[in-house]
Amino acid sequence: MSGNEHLNGVWVYGYLCGxxxxxxxxxxxxxLIDCDTVGEYTGLKDKNGKEIYEGDIVKCQELKSxxxxxxxxxxxxxxxxxxxxxxxxTCDVELYMYGDGVNKLPLTEIEVIGNIYExxx
Numbered sequence: 432m433s434g435n436e437h438l439n440g441v442w443v444y445g446y447l448c449g450x451x452x453x454x455x456x457x458x459x460x461x462x463l464i465d466c467d468t469v470g471e472y473t474g475l476k477d478k479n480g481k482e483i484y485e486g487d488i489v490k491c492q493e494l495k496s497x498x499x500x501x502x503x504x505x506x507x508x509x510x511x512x513x514x515x516x517x518x519x520x521t522c523d524v525e526l527y528m529y530g531d532g533v534n535k536l537p538l539t540e541i542e543v544i545g546n547i548y549e550x551x552x
Contacts, residue, residue: 473514477542486547492540
């Protein structure tokens with residue numbers, strides 16, 4: 432889990448504690464966080480090795496069936512047991528998922544470029 436520390440705005444990574452507004456990082460000292468900034472780790476890393484969290488904004492490059500590369504940005508979100516990105520905000524069809532062990536993100540490249548808390552789409 433990640434969350435933005437309540438007092439100084441620093442991102443904290445660890446396990447949720449108590450009512451979900453505290454994160455316990457590896458040092459074992461609980462940190463009060465802004466509950467609205469909590470995001471779960473997807474288990475995935477971007478092209479630079481950076482961990483991808485729910486609420487991150489990612490830049491995606493996808494190889495289409497016609498061998499053209501499409502580039503877009505999307506929020507990473509959780510729904511129905513899988514992690515998703517949308518090719519566009521207005522498109523309900525181009526929805527890609529990762530997480531069930533069968534379907535994979537058909538992307539050639541993905542990079543974290545921000546998050547919805549500090550720089551919303």
